Amino acid sequence: MADGTPSGAPAPVVLALQDVSKSFGAVAALRGAQLELRAGEAHALVGENGAGKSTLVKILAGVHGPDSGRVLLDGQPLVLDGPAAARAAGIAVIYQEPTLFPDLSVAENIFMGRQPLAGGRRIDRKALTERCRALFERLGVHMDPDRPARGLSIADQQMVEIAKALSFDARVLVMDEPTAALSGVEVERLFVVARALRDQGAAVLFISHRFDEVFDLCDRITVMRDGQWVSTDLAADLTVDQVVRRMVGRDVADLFPKQEVTAGDVVLEVRGLTRRGVFSDISFDVRAGEIVALAGLVGAGRSEVMRAVFGVDRYDAGSVRVHGRELAGGSPSAAMAAGIALVPEDRRQQGLVMELSVERNATLTRRWKLARAGLLSARRERATAAEWTKKLQVKAGKLSDPVSTLSGGNQQKVVLAKWLSTEPTVLVVDEPTRGIDVGTKSEVHRLLSQLAADGLAIVMISSELPEVLGMADRVLVMHEGRLVDDIPRARADEDGVMLAATGQTARAAQLGVAS
Amino acid sequence: MTTTQQTPTGAAPAAAEARSRRGTALAHRLFVVRELGILAALAVLIGVTLIANPRFLSGQNLRDLMLSAAILVVLAAGQTMVIITRNVDLSVGSILGLSAYATGTLLVDRPGTPVLVALLAGTAVGAVCGLVNGAVVAVAKVPSLVVTLGMLYAIRGLDSLWASSSDRLQVNAADLPSGFKSFGGARVLGVPVLFLIAVAVVLVIGWYLRSYRSGRELYGIGSAPEAARLSGIPVGRRVLMAFVVNGALAGLAGVLYAARFQTLDTTAGTGLELNVVAAAVVGGVAIAGGTGSAWGAALGALLLTTIGTALPQLGLNPFWRDAAVGALIIAAIVLDRTLTLRLAARLRGRNLRGS
Known part of the structure; x- marks a missing residue:
């Protein structure tokens, strides 16, 4: 050892x-x-x-x-x-x-600020390439020092x-x-x-x-x-x-309070979804009441797949069906109308308007439904926000406080409130507990579990294996843009998921790691 | 299980490297194509104009073209440094105006001032303006678009205030010392000195950006600001320096402007900033930072100037110039975007195929 x-x-x-x-x-x-x-x-x-x-x-x-x-x-x-x-x-x-630095060459990336110099303090490009090549040799890497880091x-x-x-x-x-x-x-x-x-x-x-x-x-x-x-x-x-x-x-068991639910009808059907150079031939189903985790390494294309399903990104081939009806690609508003909600990974940049109040954020997705003749009614806004923040137990001083004053976990709850108020049938959550302290984490988990029990179909993208294993009814594993495994809860363990995610399913059994 | 085990043994690494090399070769080719493209456009434009008017490139016409281009070329080289760091300086037209007026005033008040001192004085005025721009951007972390837009008005206002309080609303050619006036028309081997100065500036800035550590760091800052911070690049200092140099060059351009036009009022250089940004963008300097060269920007400036003088020769209304410049900017951006996407797809393709 x-x-x-x-x-x-x-x-x-x-x-x-x-x-x-x-x-x-x-x-x-x-x-x-x-x-x-x-x-x-x-x-x-x-x-x-x-x-x-x-x-x-x-x-x-x-x-x-x-x-x-x-x-x-x-x-x-x-x-x-x-x-x-x-x-x-x-x-x-x-x-x-x-x-x-994507625009600079690999060699320059490595030696930025320490490039070898020739006379007059100018950069010696030849020596730069040579030293980079020597380093790669030592590491056994086969890469052209002069290629840009992009890609x-x-x-x-x-x-x-x-x-x-x-x-x-x-x-x-x-x-x-x-x-x-x-x-x-x-x-x-x-x-x-x-x-x-x-x-x-x-x-x-x-x-x-x-x-x-x-x-x-x-x-x-x-x-x-x-x-x-x-x-x-x-x-x-x-x-x-x-x-x-x-x-x-x-005790690990307490951390993930997943309720047992019998899965209902298929709600979300993805078939042969392909976006060239990003992911290819992705097919899976999600049933009502099911939590399906999308596992894989950073950069495997998990978020990209779900962004395409939700219509934020376009896809080159394949189809997405919700309740059996085909969804037009590339249109988030069509996806929302069909009942899909996407809670993005980076809540600060994509999920919340940090300067606006809790109530404004919580009702952003419904502002048209809450409006009369195009004008928002502050009273109705407040009532809706109050209802949802109470349901999700958001801990905020006042609903009129800016969201930026809340802790990470409570911010995440506001994002959830915002999307749940659209009454979706498919909820996609991307890294739902990233950067949230442990206590609030289990509250978010309990909430997701409750939502699934109420019949919501949930797709959860997560890089935290314990979370994946604890919460998911099924684990879909992606590796380099492809779906490589579909593991039911009973068979899912840390090794299996990790090996599939790193693209090596062969040496599964020989590692004696308990979890 | 549908994966195959990766076994990079034997011939696989060599193949990977060969693929990687192809990607690199493509990257180099795109870079060259980008600048050759502007040259080709320039050649076509000149060729067509020559057919319409064979005297288009005759001695005096060519010299006028060089003189008109010189100022824009200097400004474009400076702007390149700023844009590469993912910033922009919109105040260069006002800086040029202030510097031109200051130089004119200096020369009228002290007719004995040597030309070199006048050049240095104008450059210093510009450098101070650039220092203010850079300090606010780098220290107070205000977006450069806003800061330099404010400075565009503030410097122009200062210029007007100075002119009206000194009772000299205009500097006339008659008041300027003859030494300075002859500098404006001077030639070496038939080439206007002002143009030679511009060429020297472009060569120095281009060389610096390509071959010096701090120059490369400017590209790094624009390419990935967070990565620049993490790798210990003094981001604030570098950005400040870029603004100071750009300001100094705008100041220098002000002296060249004074030497060329010799009649100066407080509107000198109004609206020039957009021409400068246009020249840089047409020349392949990405507005999002990280790529482009001073040479490309200078070629862009040359192309825009040539369009301006060629259109009348072709019997077209000069108002077409703006439309042509606009079309060029859009074409350049579309071209750059397409090339970037294709390059990225090409470089990335091998990762997916490999699995």
């Missing part, structure tokens, strides 16, 4: 976080978190989504400054007042979602990010779920590089939801929960079950 740790005295601590706290508005992302990275170790940071891992990474990257607490480098206090400062301190970060697959983008981190000899390498989009071979290649860096004395911080990888690569494991530090132990002293219990800190 775990690699043995070197015997004798522990290696010196390179980087330490002490008692670090950080809040965003009303939500406390980190509360007295701590972390200690030693030279020459691979250190895992695990926790549920929302446990504060990404916030911690962003503090290390200099993106966020901590509200309180200290960052120590070699025992000396370190001020990380920007990404440049973190870089200067030798901290390289690979983010979950690659951050590349790279997520996995290739991630390899560019890794090459970038490798290109400046980092003392601390932070990898925030780098393997989420990688295939088995690519993961192995990444680990070879990570181990090489570790053996040269760098500290590697590895964040992942895949326990086989965590135990394969890491020497020590730190567990976080709800923004707080829980434990740090040698990987050799831990089992997967122990880690999961510490991460969750409560």
Whole structure:
């Protein structure tokens, strides 16, 4: 399982976080978190989504400054007042979602701000290409350094990010779920590089939801929960079950209160849906009372499929039927009229008008029905909003307060209220609990379950496996624009979904991971 | 289960790289085609005009064309720097006006001022205006469209206020020192000096954007602002610098304007900003930032100027110029969009086929 740790005295601590706290508005992302990275170790940071891992990474990257607490480098206090400062301190970060410049070449992406120079401080393009090629060779990547980053697959983008981190000899390498989009071979290649860096004395911080990888690569494991530090132990002293219990800190069964419902008639029928270059030949049914989860990696095309079903994007081939009637493509208003509601992934940008009041937001989708002779009646608006916010238990000071003052979970409820008030028969929710604290999360889950019990057909796009497994009656798995698996609730487990999502269904049984 | 296991062994990587290379070659070709396209349009326009009027490119006509183009070319090169960062500067016409009037006033009050000092003074006036623009955009994070629209009016107002309070509403050619006037008409090997200055500016800006770290960072900022921030690029400083340089070049253009027209009032350069943006867009500088070159923008400026002088030669009402420019802008945007989409589809295609 775990690699043995070197015997004798522990290696010196390179980087330490002490008692670090950080809040965003009303939500406390980190509360007295701590972390200690030693030279020459691979250190895992695990926790549920929302446990504060990404916030911690962003503090290390200099993106966020901590509200309180200290960052120590070699025992000396370190001020990380920007990404440049973190870089200067030798901290390289690979983010979950690659951050590349699409218009610039791959080589320039890697060496931005550090391009090799020729005379007169001008960029030596030949050396730039050569150094990039050498890096790719070391990583075993086959990519033309001069091609633009636009159009790279997520996995290739991630390899560019890794090459970038490798290109400046980092003392601390932070990898925030780098393997989420990688295939088995690519993961192995990444680990070879990570181990090489570790053996040269760098500290590697590895964040992942895949326990086989965590135990394969890491020497020590730190567990976080709800923004707080829980434990740090040698990987050799831990089992997967122990880690999961510490991460969750409560009984998993309570988290996903899915009611058993007998599915009714088919409500949504998708046949052979294709959008060239994005997804192809997608077919599935959703019945009344059913929650169907659409699982897959970031970039697999899940949101894109549902955007096409809802008519936001056009599709090249295929058909969408609601209650047996074919839906015209490319028209969200036709989709709404047919009874489809779409709750988008990014509620700040696509779901809510942050400056407007709770009641205005909650009634945006119905403003014509609430209007008389084209004029909105404030009284009717308020009455509708009050009804729905009460049903969904939105915690807001006043209904006239701007939505931006609400917590993430309550904002999500307002978005739900907005769409539920259109009385849909098909509800599509994209990442319904992203960025919501754990308590409100289960309220959103209870709500979805209740809605399904009332006969709504629900399609849930989610990247959180526990949520998918806990809530869904069926799990549809997408990989690189194709639907690769349809797993009923009884057979769905973490490994099956993950393997299908990474495009390798063959090596399913051999991983001994419990969940 | 319908997936097949990925087995990148043996010939697969080589094939992947070959595909990737084809994508790159296509990208290079598109880039070249984009600028050659403007050149081709320019050649066709000149060819047709030459048939209608064989004297179109005769000595004096050609020199007039170069003189008219020089100012727009300088402004377009500066604007390129700003647009590449996903910003825009609409105040360049007003900056040009202020700089021209300031230079004129300086030369009338102190007739002994050397031409070089006049050039530097006008450039400095522009740089200060650019500094204000850039500071508000970069520090206060106000959209540049709004800031520079405000500055368009504010600077023009300042210009008028200065002129009316100094009782010199107009600077006349007769009041300007002869040294400066002869600079406006000077030639080297038959080529107007003003045009040579413009060419030098384009070469320097184009070279800088292509070959210097901070120049590449401007492209990065416009291509993906969030990624720029995460990779430690000093976004605010770079944007500020782009605005200062653009302002300075608008100031320089003001001196060139004074040298060429020699009669200056406070309306000099009114409405020029839209011509400048048009030239850049026609020249392949994407308004969404991240792509384009100063050379392309300069070619765009040359094309727009040539249209303006060619249409009368073709016996067309000069009012057609605006319609032609409008059609060109739309054609350029449609072309850029189509090329981008096709390139993206081509580069992406291999990912889907691979699975």
